[in-house]
Amino acid sequence: MSRWEGLQDLMRNWSAAAGMAIIAAILVVALAGPLLTPHDPLVPAPLDRLQGPSSAHPFGTDSLGRDILSRVIGGARISILIGVISVTISLLPGTLLGLLAGYFGRWIDSLIMRCMDMLLAFPAILLAIFITAVLEPNLTNTMIAVGIVYIPHYARIVRASVLSLKQQLFVQAVGHLGGSHTRILWRHVLPNCIPPIIVYATLGMGTAVLQAAALGFLGLGAQPPSPEWGAMLSEGRQYIQIAPHVAAFPGAAILLLVLGFNLFGDGLRDVLDPSLRSQ
């Protein structure tokens, strides 16, 4: 399948197309943020505090009078960054560990996979909370914590692919022809592991955004006055009885972005791996 055909398949898949549209829209908002925000997302306006949605403030204002629409727009950039960086942090070591475990087997496999099992023994959010608390709560450490939590998932996926690939004739042939381990892994095994990694990474971005927002909600993520969506929700929680809009809009934004990643990931899986196609 050529790249062009692949892209056409992707566009024809409604799930992938809808996911792409949502992500693209949020990406545009994130990139053009400063041009789109009607107000400064960080500057308080005490006279305007806790106002409901109006034409001046379509999403209303928060407890410090800041415009929630501007803050949601400002938070888009942070959330996309969290998704991309956290997934990169899990994907790179996870892929490397999976490659080594699957290819070399024996004690290397046992050692790596038992360590991964240990990480998997924790509920994900609990491990993320724990790591953030150890490292000190802030945005960077949130991304590191969420990244570390999902390393074992990539290691497992890649290891499973490698185990099946190394039995294939084309890989064994390179070995018999004198190809080095590095060459076999880098040139022949890794490229064939990429489709499942791409699918998982796309779905993983949604999970990372959710987890980071949960940490922000618990006060362990981005710190005030950052317009991170989870932290905004945490603030909104205190005013849920008198001003539900403070929590409603950032939460809806999280849902929309995660939905976009999940739709796109589902569609991508259908296109890249038709054997898993949801019927």
Add this chain to the structure above:
Amino acid sequence: MPLGYIAKRLLQLVAILFGVSVVVFLMLRMIPGDPAQLLLGEFANPEELARLRTQLGLDRSLPLQYGIYLQNLLQGDLGNSIRTNTPVAAEIWGRLLATLELSLAAMFISTLVGVGAGVVSAVRPHSAWDYGAMFFALVGVSMPIFWLGLMLIYLFAVKYPVLPMMGRLPMGLEVPAVTGLVMVDALLAGQPVALWEAGRHLLLPALTLATIPMAVVARITRSAMLEVLNKDYVRTARAKGLSEAAVILRHALRNAFLPVVTVLGLNLGLLLGGAVLTETIFSWPGLGRYVVDSLMGRDYAAVQGCILVFAAMMAVINLAVDLIYVLLDPRIRVNE
């Protein structure tokens, strides 16, 4: 089922728990902040601080501290909470039951609704019901449950105040504790009012916690059922004149249950993790909220105990899922 396999898995479980205890122990010591200082406040004098550190064992070497911890652990002693000075094991036990009650209720809702929606979707594929159910399932798996919880509180406890927004029972209403599960205890004590109130208090948190597992179960049930419904034995069951309900429930669903069981097992892990957030939102006095509070208060013993209990539950659940898997489908080789 081969006993050797079970023994091997149990040994692995012990090894993992040992590893978890080492990792948690070391990581907790890396957290910035001195627990003695935290307890006595910033104006404590150095002598008092030194005395408390000795009392808590913090002045000993790390290996020695871990050795003592492990020795106590093997005797079922998880240490004392530095905030309340009560045994952590007792504190965990009380809260574990609250978490268990919430998780069981969420598990019940997610299984009932998820399997039901998945089966109906598979039986009528590409119908309006199917598209609607799968759309809700997709939204469900993308849901920030801490947001959903807040919105449910606003809708059902603030705007239309029909349900309580926090706690397990109204103030002043008490049920004699027998099992620690309030609904069961109310039933045992023959207190219908308490049973009703406990159910009302449980509904919103359980619904919140059930959302993601429910969506996952619905999706997996649908795809497993679709696969099974095309099999020859289902066609045979129909051909011999069985009712559609019997075909679906006895022949199709039973065979589609294998992947569903795996997901139900994995969901227990999701529920335990989700409990941390749900309990925080609904002030539910469970283990999830306790671990977050303990972490903030640098209560080493409490955090260690909670995480070990969480990890042990996850490991036992995974083992149980694997064993059920073998029981449900003897074709699966246990040595895989």
